[in-house]
Amino acid sequence: MPSNLIEKFKNKQVISKLKSHDKEAFIKVYDESVKDIYRFVYFKIGSREEANDITSMVFLKTWNHIQNNTLVDSKTLRALLYKIARNTIIDHYRETGNKMSASLDDEEHKIDILDEAQDPQEKMDKESNLELIKSKLPLLKEEYREVIIMKFINDLTLEEISDISGKTKGNVRVLLHRALSALRELVEADNKGADSL
Amino acid sequence: MTDKDLIAKLNSLKNIDPDQSWLTSNRELLISQISNSGALKLSTWKVFIINFNSFAKAASRPAYSLGAFALILITASLFSHQVFSSAKPNDSLYIARIISEKAKLNTMFNSDERNKLAVQFATEHAQDISVILSDPQFNNDSNKDQVAKLNESFNEEIKSAKTHISYLSSKVSNEVKNSVDASGTVSMANSLKDNSGVKLLEEKNLNQNITPAATTTSVLVMPANLIASSATATLPIDKVGESDKENQTVNADSILEEVKQLFDKKDYNKAVDKLKEVDEIIKN
Numbered sequence: 394m395p396s397n398l399i400e401k402f403k404n405k406q407v408i409s410k411l412k413s414h415d416k417e418a419f420i421k422v423y424d425e426s427v428k429d430i431y432r433f434v435y436f437k438i439g440s441r442e443e444a445n446d447i448t449s450m451v452f453l454k455t456w457n458h459i460q461n462n463t464l465v466d467s468k469t470l471r472a473l474l475y476k477i478a479r480n481t482i483i484d485h486y487r488e489t490g491n492k493m494s495a496s497l498d499d500e501e502h503k504i505d506i507l508d509e510a511q512d513p514q515e516k517m518d519k520e521s522n523l524e525l526i527k528s529k530l531p532l533l534k535e536e537y538r539e540v541i542i543m544k545f546i547n548d549l550t551l552e553e554i555s556d557i558s559g560k561t562k563g564n565v566r567v568l569l570h571r572a573l574s575a576l577r578e579l580v581e582a583d584n585k586g587a588d589s590l
Numbered sequence: 591m592t593d594k595d596l597i598a599k600l601n602s603l604k605n606i607d608p609d610q611s612w613l614t615s616n617r618e619l620l621i622s623q624i625s626n627s628g629a630l631k632l633s634t635w636k637v638f639i640i641n642f643n644s645f646a647k648a649a650s651r652p653a654y655s656l657g658a659f660a661l662i663l664i665t666a667s668l669f670s671h672q673v674f675s676s677a678k679p680n681d682s683l684y685i686a687r688i689i690s691e692k693a694k695l696n697t698m699f700n701s702d703e704r705n706k707l708a709v710q711f712a713t714e715h716a717q718d719i720s721v722i723l724s725d726p727q728f729n730n731d732s733n734k735d736q737v738a739k740l741n742e743s744f745n746e747e748i749k750s751a752k753t754h755i756s757y758l759s760s761k762v763s764n765e766v767k768n769s770v771d772a773s774g775t776v777s778m779a780n781s782l783k784d785n786s787g788v789k790l791l792e793e794k795n796l797n798q799n800i801t802p803a804a805t806t807t808s809v810l811v812m813p814a815n816l817i818a819s820s821a822t823a824t825l826p827i828d829k830v831g832e833s834d835k836e837n838q839t840v841n842a843d844s845i846l847e848e849v850k851q852l853f854d855k856k857d858y859n860k861a862v863d864k865l866k867e868v869d870e871i872i873k874n
Contacts, residue, residue, distance in 0.1 A: 398648055405644035413640065415632050416624055423620060431608045445608065449616050456624050526599050545600035577596055584591075 407470055411459050419459070422470060423452055429471075429547050430478050436542045437482050439531055447485055451478045471549070472556045479539075479557065529579040537572035544569055666693065679718050679740060680728070702761065705754040709842075709872045712751035716849070717865045719744045724858035748850055751868070752843060759839035842871045 410418035430451055435444035455477050530538055536558075543549040543557070555562045632640070648654075670690035677683035691711050698704040719740050723729045729737055845868050852861040 398654065401648035402644050405647045406640060409640040409644055410632065413632055413636060414627070416621075417631075419624065420617070420621065423617065427613065427616075428607050432604070432606055435606065435608075436603070441608075445612055445616070448608070449619065452620055453623055456620075456627075460627050523599055523602055526596075527603065541600060545597055546603050548604075573593055573596060577591055577593070580596070581591060 404470055411470075414459065419456055422474075426471065426474055427452070430474055433475065433478055433542055433547055434482060436530060436546065437539065438485070443485070447478070447481055451481050454481060472553050475543070475549070475553075475557045525580055525583060526576070529576060529583065532579055533572065533575055536568060537575055540565060540568050541572050541576065664697075666690070668694070668697070678722060679715065679743065680722055680736065702758065705758050706872050708754045709751045709758070710869060712747045712754070713865045713869045713872070716744055716747040716751070717862050717869075719747070720853065720858040720862045720865065723856075724862075744853060745850075748846055748853075752846055755839055755843050755846070755872075759843065762839055838871050838874070842868050845871075 407418055407422060411422070427448065431444055431448045434447045434451070435441065438444050438447065451474065455474060458477065530541070533541070539558070540554060543554050544551075549557070551562050551565055554560075554565045558565065560568070670686070670693070674683055674687035674690050677687040695704055695708060695711075698707065723737065723740060723744075845864050849861050849864045849868070852858075852864060
């Protein structure tokens, strides 16, 4: 049986179980997608503490959504979770009145790249490059940052991104291209500045 | 920096995960928050319905649907016969039994086996009809129409069984005829039986290095006409078996005639016994 069919079957099965208010199925969904949702929120908000709170809120809101029988048969369950996360972040912006402007993250939470065979110099370069990208992400426009996170960090398909954002696939493709160009310009400008010093 | 480099670096950001302690505590918190709402546990029937619907939705593509349909059809044709085999001619499920039997017959590729099975089904139907008609509570004036219909069905079943038996019988007799023609020993013995049957045997025995004394004795003990006259005596065992089969099919046909007569005389119990005999013959 093709894996695509199995995946489709599992997705439909989980949605149906959730529609029947199955708690165990919901906890399974939480286990499978909490890290992705956290990452999405974190890169949009820029703070670990707030990302923790908002991620908790996303799952509770999803459960309430199911309880109120308003669960629409989204193309995938993943898309539904992202939609709720997106709306929760918008609510958060409204409440706090400011969008993320500072750099992503604190010094305490640096990304660890585990590669023993890597040359130390190479490793340092890679780490600094990553830090550079992390620092440039918040400077991007909101919609650019969002598509970059969904496509390249959380591996969502174009179809899913289009379902979540309400844009056509063609628009998402154009948006991704522009977002990558904008990020590259920012990174290259920073590199040039460092070289001139 | 190319797009590829940039994408590779972005992919590395997947390493960012929440703290494990937060993950655990938040999971517990979520469980406690949802504990007062939702279903306790879904019933087996509900889970079955969910799985069936999910599969139907997932497999809604034509290729999958066709595959599922073929699978259901094959499974039904193979197993439905066992489910409906107990349905009697006056039951509402009897039509399902007939359909499943037809489906089973149509899925058989060996024509001999198919004919045997058809005879078996026909005799079973005839037996069931006889059993029903032997019941005086059913076989009375109030069920006149139904009894007439069953009588008609019985005749049709016997006719069907006889047709399939005649097909089997003709096939077996053809096989016996072909095997006799193909056997050189038998045809030679037949052609030379009057003139040189003894000589032929002597030559054959000499070729097998048997002493002349022994040969003479054997020829004297076994008369030449007896050796040559019985074709089956020189046939190999499997050919003898085929000849028996031919006799059996002819026998089954004549038993069916008897069954018909017994049925017409309303001796249903004996008719059932005879039908069982036919069933045994065909199975063997």
